[in-house]
Amino acid sequence: MLRPPTAALVTVTAMALAGPAAAQEVPQSAAPDAAPAPAIAAPATGSVTPPVAAPGPAAPGPTPAPGAPPDALSLDFEKTPPPPTNVIYLQYGVAFTAEAVLAPGPICDNVEVPCIIGQGAGVAARLGWRSTGAWYLGVAYAFSKQDPNKLYRLAILQQARAEARYYVDTGRQLQPYASGGGGAMGYGNEWGVDTLGPTVFVGGGVEAQITRRTVVGVGLTYRMAYLSSFVDTSGTARDAGLPQFLSLELTLEHRDPIH
Template identity: 50%
Template structure:
């Protein structure tokens, strides 16, 4: 015998099923499987992201990088002032002795040729690019045997301009004025004045010692005189090129 459900039971079951489906639909999250909009899906540690998610990660902008502070190429200068002094091997190359050595006649033998000697100098080196000082130089000159020992002596006031280029070896410009005497065996048979200008290079071996070389052009005005052979020498403008190989040391005076 086939049993039939009681009247109204089918309607009650239909209503209960509809209510259950409605509650499940209300509890279900919107499309996106519970993910918050704009958030990336979480993955288990060590698991590879899907291709779409990897592209989304790579498309995100990287955080800004703070620029590094540029380091100075070299430390600032110390701004130290020095007393600077030293010696130099000197050479005087005669370009033209002028009227002191005429090219014909009984005075043809030149009493004032080239020579070599020693220079002694001292001065003040400022914290900037300037050097101011003085020098004494004596040079044994070629006198064509008219003098036993022809000594050419100079006393000069000098200046140098040394631009800061950031290297131990630095070029400089030099100039100055001074007085001269010339004669036999340290005598003073004639005298005059000189000016000069030139260039050089200074190598800083340490903070307290420098080596250098220089080349200057030096015109000299000499008064007329009578030499040891009783010849009258006319007033002359002699021209020289001077070379020096110098060694100088520094003593610190103070800092600014």
């Protein structure tokens, strides 16, 4: 005898006829509020993490526009003094001089006749060796036209001397120095020498460096000489003595490296 199908058999048969779509709806209806699990991708077999690239060079700063004012760093470099020299130089140049007679000495002791040597001005040329340190050693020749009170047509005072300077290093363009030396002095009419004698001097000054090799300066020198006795053009006998001078120099000198 055939029995009617049970409820369980009917349910299984209906699910089989509905296909896989019905099977997927069952778990979704069972937990409708559950959140789906995130998908995690597995690393591929044999993959290598790429290395971190090194940072490249920094980009250059902006170039200042033409005509723009210099920045503070540029101004500092402009004000920086030139570095100390480590080169031996040949230093040479010229000077404009003023020769003031502080005391003419026995040459002008005779008050009945005018003094034959007065104030004057002239030029000097010098050549010397400038060391890497503080010393300058050189020679100079100078001549000046003096005021002879009309006793000479052209009164010329000539000097040939050896010179030494000791510079004080200040680390700036300005350098003070002390000077000294000695030589010979002659005085006469129209480049002649009527009286002659030794001379010594001491002084000082300051130099300013205007380029790498050019300097200008000013110096003040006290000079004493011993001049021999002579007879001037008026027939007056002049006694030997020690005239004293104060000399002012404005110098322009150049340096050429020799070592």
